[in-house]
């Protein structure tokens with residue numbers, strides 16, 4: 001069998017299972033209204049929660065540093081890639097997260113893999129939430145420690161597994177702060193009190209929480225007034241740029257700088273990108289209005305959909321999963337939305353369980369009332385239409 005033939009057999013399996021993936025091209029900058037594959041759409045699936053990705057202040061900051069420092073960083077942070085912009089951004093992140101120090105990675109994926117593959121040792125155990133992000137799962141796979149999965153935000157199950165893991169030398173609880181498919185917020189207060197009781201360390205991945213959750217957008221730590229041992233995050237969601245980070249004690253940061261292979265063996269992100277992130281964090285720190293508009297949009301969509309009778313999962317986060325049930329129904333729903341100008345993906349197995357196939361909506365602070373009314377009207381209309389079709 002030739003190479004491509006073999007690959008096509010495997011691809012056809014994905015097609016038959018309805019899990020085949022394809023790219024679509026964004027023809028315009030990330031805004032609530034975009035042209036996608038040449039079609040005008042209201043985008044309800046972006047991570048650009050505060051509309052910063054396209055903010056002119058970020059673009060200008062990047063432009064200035066781009067001219068001064070060039071397009072690439074030229075090396076890993078430990079060789080020739082470290083500039084004042086990397087250090088400035090790390091101090092900014094630490095200040096924002098209220099920790100002693102922070103360390104930049106190229107993205108959130110590599111931050112998770114770097115921490116989880118280096119921190120726990122052989123003879124330790126990682127206790128990981130069932131719905132944690134793929135990058136946490138991959139980090140656990142690369143770790144020399146064992147991993148056990150506890151049911152999603154199930155504190156009874158976590159406690160049972162902490163008890164079972166007493167023979168291990170050290171225990172690490174690892175959790176998303178805001179879960180990307182369910183929009184739930186991890187009960188960090190309870191997790192930390194269990195960690196305290198059973199002598200465990202806590203690692204939180206605040207990818208979807210940074211800039212959004214808590215009075216000042218500092219994430220789940222601020223939301224609960226809690227201090228986990230390790231906070232991981234990304235600049236690629238509400239912050240609107242790119243890059244991952246770890247925030248914690250100076251000692252933790254020194255440790256990772258010496259041990260995390262995804263830090264050591266990776267080229268530093270471009271200084272211009274650091275400058276854009278720095279400006280984004282300034283805006284997040286000083287402009288509460290964006291977060292207030294976001295929360296108002298989230299609340300409006302959630303309550304209206306619930307009033308229509310939809311099963312809407314999760315907490316007050318910009319991730320609004322609307323349960324449709326049957327996978328094919330969810331796909332049909334998403335297609336109908338797209339025909340009518342709303343871009344929102346259907347999420348099906350294996351990402352979620354079959355009977356919880358869903359439309360995963362996200363909203364940003366830039367979505368206006370016209371866009372939201374259009375979205376809600378379509379949910380009303382398509383819901384009726386598809387129920388009749390059943």
Ligand SMILES: *Cc1c(COP(=O)(O)O)cnc(C)c1O
Pocket residue numbers: 106107108109110112133135176180205207208234235236243244
């Ligand atoms: C998006 C996401 C990541 C990956 O971050 P990138 O910067 O895009 O690599 C990691 N963890 C969670 C929970 C995420 O949602």
